[in-house]
Amino acid sequence: MEISLASLSDLTIKAVEETKAHKGKISSYQKPESRPRSALFHVKESVLTQGSNHFRTSLKGCWRRTEVITLEDESINGMEVLLGIFHDKPPDPGSISATDVWYTIQASHKYGFDPKDTKPTLWFDKWLSWATQNRGKEWKKDLKFISQLLFPCFYFDHAEGFQTITQRLVYNSPGRIGENNPVPSVAMHLPPILIRKSTLPAGLYKEISATLHGTIDDCTANGVCSYLKELQRIDVEPLGNTLFRNSVADILTRLDDFDRKNLIRNKHDPLMPCSWCSRSWTYLIESIQRRIRAYFDGLCLDCLRNHPDENSTYWDRELHREAYDGEWDSTCHISHGEPTWYFSFNRRRERNPYYESR
Numbered sequence: 001m002e003i004s005l006a007s008l009s010d011l012t013i014k015a016v017e018e019t020k021a022h023k024g025k026i027s028s029y030q031k032p033e034s035r036p037r038s039a040l041f042h043v044k045e046s047v048l049t050q051g052s053n054h055f056r057t058s059l060k061g062c063w064r065r066t067e068v069i070t071l072e073d074e075s076i077n078g079m080e081v082l083l084g085i086f087h088d089k090p091p092d093p094g095s096i097s098a099t100d101v102w103y104t105i106q107a108s109h110k111y112g113f114d115p116k117d118t119k120p121t122l123w124f125d126k127w128l129s130w131a132t133q134n135r136g137k138e139w140k141k142d143l144k145f146i147s148q149l150l151f152p153c154f155y156f157d158h159a160e161g162f163q164t165i166t167q168r169l170v171y172n173s174p175g176r177i178g179e180n181n182p183v184p185s186v187a188m189h190l191p192p193i194l195i196r197k198s199t200l201p202a203g204l205y206k207e208i209s210a211t212l213h214g215t216i217d218d219c220t221a222n223g224v225c226s227y228l229k230e231l232q233r234i235d236v237e238p239l240g241n242t243l244f245r246n247s248v249a250d251i252l253t254r255l256d257d258f259d260r261k262n263l264i265r266n267k268h269d270p271l272m273p274c275s276w277c278s279r280s281w282t283y284l285i286e287s288i289q290r291r292i293r294a295y296f297d298g299l300c301l302d303c304l305r306n307h308p309d310e311n312s313t314y315w316d317r318e319l320h321r322e323a324y325d326g327e328w329d330s331t332c333h334i335s336h337g338e339p340t341w342y343f344s345f346n347r348r349r350e351r352n353p354y355y356e357s358r
């Protein structure tokens, strides 16, 4: 394969693929037998030296004597995208899979290209639009696909994409929430972020928790028991593991089947119902559903970048309340409420070079 990226090319890059690294991790549009082992890219030296420290230093030194520079253990697709981006000739978005984007990041990091430059960020925005629009509305339901986009959105500083994807994963992932790395490299991953799904069980349990603090008469005892029984019937158990094994979205849908007729009530004087009996259960369940659906806006890249140990002002609760009138996103590129702000604060210290070098 030979690709010309500049009309007046003065340098040729030969990329040689590492077969072992690609074993079992082949890009979606390439068959093993048709995959080239190497490719020649005719490039402009000045473009590479402008965009990359690594190329600038190496072209002055050890590479100067050769006209063709051979780069070993590369992904052909990753190099094609990376060199194409900086020569304003990236391949058609339709030929690039999420896996190829990961290889592009790997090459970009290896050769010291800045992912926050205008060219790579604009390219990624265009590719992401294509990749998501091409799948229609269904892309948001494809958990494997969206979890593969998580790290690329982080790397290319795509705040809107990162927000949408983290929100989708929190609401739709059964069990643990995580990224999906389609390439063999273990070095590429997100900083550890902690997103808890505990809000829903807390909301469902709160109703009985408050009741248990008061007087327990026969009616309340029967009522609490039948409330738990009804939640169990629709497979939503606030005290069990159900909530952690299923997605929040599924649990919220199951709550549609909550039937207040199954709740036991004692025979009261109709004019003197107790506090348990006088609750509007339909309203209560609907308000829990509404509250949970609107709770989490997805994670914010700006908040994630400000580590509590390095920028305590950013995390000053009182300052946010007083100076910004409770606006938790006044210094961010995206709109979000307090839960997003809070979950960004609750993350572990990052030691990943893909994060700290930026």
Ligand SMILES: [Zn+2]
Binding pocket: 219, 220, 265, 266, 268, 273, 274, 275, 276, 277, 278
């Ligand atoms: Zn009662």
Ligand SMILES: [Zn+2]
Binding pocket: 300, 301, 302, 303, 328, 329, 331, 332, 333, 336, 341
């Ligand atoms: Zn923010």
